Amino acid sequence: MKKTFMGKDFMLGSETAVRIYEQYARSLPIIDYHCHINPGEIAENLRYRNIAGVWLGGDHYKWRAMRINGVPEKYITGDADDYEKFEAWAATMPKLAGSPLYSWSHLELQRFFQVTEPLSPATCKKIWEHCNSVLKDLPVREMIRRSNVEVIITTDDPADDLRAHALLAKGGCSAKVLPGFRPDKLLAIESPDFPKYIAKLCAACGQEIRSFPVLKSVLSSRIAYFAEHGCRASDHGLSTIPYTPCSEEEADRILKLALAGKTPQPAECDAYRTALMLYLAEEYTKRDWVMEIHYGVLRNINAEAFRSLGPDTGFDAAGDAPAGTKLAALLNAMEEKKALPKTILFSIKESDNELLNTIAGSFQRPGTAGRVQQGAAWWFNDTKAGMANQLRAYSELSVLGTFTGMLTDSRSFLSYARHEYFRRIFCNFIADLVENGEYPDDEASLALLVKGVCYDNAKSFFNV
Template sequence: MKNFMDQDFLLANETAKTLYHDYAAAMPIIDYHCHINPKEIAENKEFKNITEVWLGGDHYKWRAMRSNGIEEKYITGNASDREKFQKWAETLPKAIGNPLYHWTHLELRKYFGYEGVLNSETAEEVWNLCNEKLQSGLKVRDIIKASNVKVICTTDDPVDSLEYHTQIAEDETCEVKVLPAWRPDKVVNIEKETFIPYIRHLSEVSEINITNLESLFVALNVRLDFFHSMGCRVSDHGLDYIVFNPASKEEVDAIFAKALAGEKVTYDEMEKYKTTLMVFFGEAYYKRNWTMQLHYGAIRDNNKNMFASLGPDTGFDCINTRNCAEGTAAFLNALQEKNALPKTIIYSLNPNDNASIGTILGCFQNCETAGKIQQGSAWWFNDTKQGMIDQMTSLANLSVLGNFVGMLTDSRSFLSYTRHEYFRRILCNLIGGWVENGEYPADMEALGQIVQDISFNNTNTYFGFNA
């Protein structure tokens, strides 16, 4: 029997151990998609306690606590931080097989030096240890440095001022590169009640009077240029599904005018507008040599009572099984026909889409960039041991795993960088198993290069970060 989460955690064979310890473990991190607040990096935030770090916005943990029958006041309510931590400690032992169990203990070991197991009996000990570390100088930038993070891409709305990115860039004491990433969901979602107020805000920020589709494009280009000047090279779209329903510019202009007048657009009109916007964005990204990320496949805010109480991103989303293969292929082809297909990373929340994405990639690769069209790492509900194995195995079967751009945290927590370690251990074990089964030569130099590339080098080259 192996010891619990020892140095060879998740490494089941000798090749895997060598690959991880000698090649992958020391590689730096590029976190090219996350939801952390750049303000907290700019101000080098000091956390008051471990609950603020762990439970302040982590809907993964909130879902687990609700599944354990914990009352909401101990999750998002007015219970004390110590009480909330206790309830999390009581929940964790029951989460056997859940990555939260592993992530929690990886974080305790890396950042707080705790080698034990968190449960209801050890909660007081862990609470005191973590808080002592946090209050004795373990601030945001210390966590980033300890994690060997070189580049962080935040998630930013086109109307954002990016003032904290400016502050970080001008601070010579900040050793990490923090870049904005363009997330224009609010201008795409024409069906939302927030659409008209958002267009007004965009008009003010861009100093362009947005009255029609052409002026909207002008305003967006103004903001795209601003983001580019701030080092942005990555976009991200959170889509319900990949839409492709083309229409003439005149028809979409009329749809946009209808929405601005406060009239409700039809489902067909919504799709036509979104298609036009996404094609516009794809061309804009290609022109600027940006990477386009497409995240799709969630049904959001399913519990309407809890949504009314807590708002979005609070743990009430699920996987959508809608087939997006046809829309994805048609969208990429529309850009390819314009000779304007940017580097693209495709993520589906539905693991059943792994094979279809893997085959779509091969339709649009070219010599501009190795692995120009990528399948993103196992995302959200798939960010598990098995989810990562399935995604990488499918990618290896259908494409070229050696060009994979690897892991990201997609997190709101600064302690989540251990997810890169978790991913690298799984990667090395997967490859090590193939080698020891005689499916690939035991050439450690070549194998080591593959895992180092997937861990860091491919990402650095693909995005052009020069980290």
Template sequence: MKPFLNEHFLLQSPTAQSLYHDYAKDMPIVDYHNHLIPQQIAEDKQFDNITQIWLYGDHYKWRAMRTHGIDEKYITGNASDEEKFMKWAETVPYTMRNPLYHWTHLELQRYFGVTEVLNKDSAKRIYDHCNALLQKKEYSVRNLLLKMNVKVLCTTDDPTDDLVYHKAIKDSGFEIKVLPTFRPDKAMAVDDELTFVEYVNKLAAVIGKEISDLEAYKAAIRSRHDFFHAMGGRLSDHGLEQIYAEEYSDEDIALIFHRLMSGKTISHKEKLQFKSAMLVYFAHLDHEKGWTQQFHLGALRNNNARLLGALGPDTGFDSIGDFEQATPLSKFLNKLDSTNQLAKTILYNLNPRDNELLATMIGNFQDGTIVGKMQFGSGWWFLDQKDGMEKQINALSNMGLLSHFVGMLTDSRSFLSFPRHEYFRRILCNLLGQDVENGELPADMKWLGQMVQDICYNNAANFFNFE
């Protein structure tokens, strides 16, 4: 029986252990997609207690607590931070075989040196221990990032954001590059016409110019894209159910925009046309500047109308969706490729049935101009766990070139989530190590070690053109 979470955690062979400890463990981190709050980095925030840094905003934990029968008062409600932590600790033993159990104990161990398991009996000791450490300067958010050997992290930002905190971080001389990512989902969100018009007016206020027609709108979007580029941004991101690839003409889109700004409703087809046109426009901007475009596909969001109304979005009521992906995605990518305007692209799926679909789709548009130009992204959201990561790695290995994969990211709102990179690295090394032990790969540790280091850090560092 192996001790829980020992140094060889998830490493089931001597080769896997060597690959991780000798090659992967100490590689720096490029966290190219997360939802951290730039203001907290700019101000080098010091959290008062572990609940604030660990449980606030973490809908993974919230879902588990609700399943365990914890009242919402102790999740997103008005209970004290200590009470919320105690309820989470009470829930933890029941999360066994859910990735939360591994993540919880990895984070306690890596950041706070806690080696005992968290439960209702250990909760008070662990709460007090972690809170005491959080008062020390080395536990400010900047120092936590440095502790995890982060070199670059890319936040997720709306085009209307003034990026004032990104500028403050850069001007402060902070060693880690904290860069914005262009997330223009609201700029094409015409399902609610009134909300879209409000967004256009907000954009107009930001650029200080009236937006009266489609060309002015596109010029406004371009100006914000230029601004993000000047601030170091090199990626865009889109969170979509599926790619939109409806046929349209420029005249169609101009008329649709005019109708929207006139306060009129538009048809379902017109909504699809507008979204399709804007996706292509965003993609052209990315290609012009050598950016990487990311598409997160397949989430069915806000399923619980009652609790959405009470708590708002991003509170734990999303799930895997079963949308058609292949045909519209192929059509969209082909449209861009046909005019040689297909940017570097990362595709993420939330439905595991689509693993091989995306792994083969990227091969259709590799063109030899850039190493790994088209990427099948790491296991995302509900697939961000051992089984999901293994399936993603295996699908990519079977259908493409794992060696050119840009690796892991946190996709997190928590400054304590960076052990997810360690989790991924251990899983990667274990799979490769098992192949060697089985005689399916040669025991060329120099080559395999370089491959591991490339996937952990080098590929991403070279791929994104960060300055």
């Protein structure tokens, strides 16, 4: 029997799945423990002028799809007016069958704007006008409130002043908005901009950085500053996992080489990153922070596009560099120093599901469920199949009931609908086990499992 488009049973393959979702998952609050939204826009309670601004601005997922569809750059990141850009997206949508972008976009239209018809060139004008009318009374804090978001953890540079977070801590937003510590620019010692970034960090902390010991001291003070503003988590975007042990003297030599404007050799960069990650892990452990590691992306692979548009514009790819040996060694080195924090591991490669779960299972400790664990299917993998495959690997090789669940990893305030997308897939996964007699249809067990993965585990893991 044909289902209604994006209806009550969307992504739910049985009555059991519908029941599990409706009873245990649908109304749970959201802990969005990693995202890229701008906290300043929450502090000012930004009100978007139109749907293109909130939907297409900064969304490199959509930009990438539009380019694949042959849309000229003028209508993606260029100087076309907002309605022309929205038209280009509407023309792309009917071709996105099977894409999570198609599902996410229509979930967002339904949940925020009560639009139930598909977006297409035929409905473009009508939906544009309706959404813009709704947006007049839908500033970003109201989007957060309607989405039942309880906690938001943003992505913030060590040099940030966290002014927006300080303002939000005084109230005004229904969700708790906390900073997340992201030291990627400190790890990118091979970048030509590294000395310039160090100068920025010096200005933020009022201390000159000329050596590795001083860098560690500055980082300790910045981490303490973030902790004062409620930080509970760090995140690290790594192209490859580093592990080349070196002495502090060697790390100091490599740092000074980079500060002099010279590019260290690849092995030296790896050694510096290893030393810095080991130090950071100690600091995170002291404060019971969660350490997130996202790795494996080939970034900015189109040089011409990077020169004209910059980073984070849709020209990244899934890398294929091996990670297992170095990841295991890095975590072991942290563990040897009694400085392995609670850790969530994200790989851009779906084929790493088994690798991450088996490595994570080797670094557990009494008292913390899922102390080291694989994170949710990420980026190119946060699809229907990608999420289901991640759940399969996690359930077969780890303990599914310890999983911290979904995050948006997004720059859009409408993307909280992705939590619903995940919850539906998760409930369908569990329902299939129930239907096949592999898990009991027991209310207490189902409630514990579903509420844990969709809400309780993240709340506990991040101490929020």
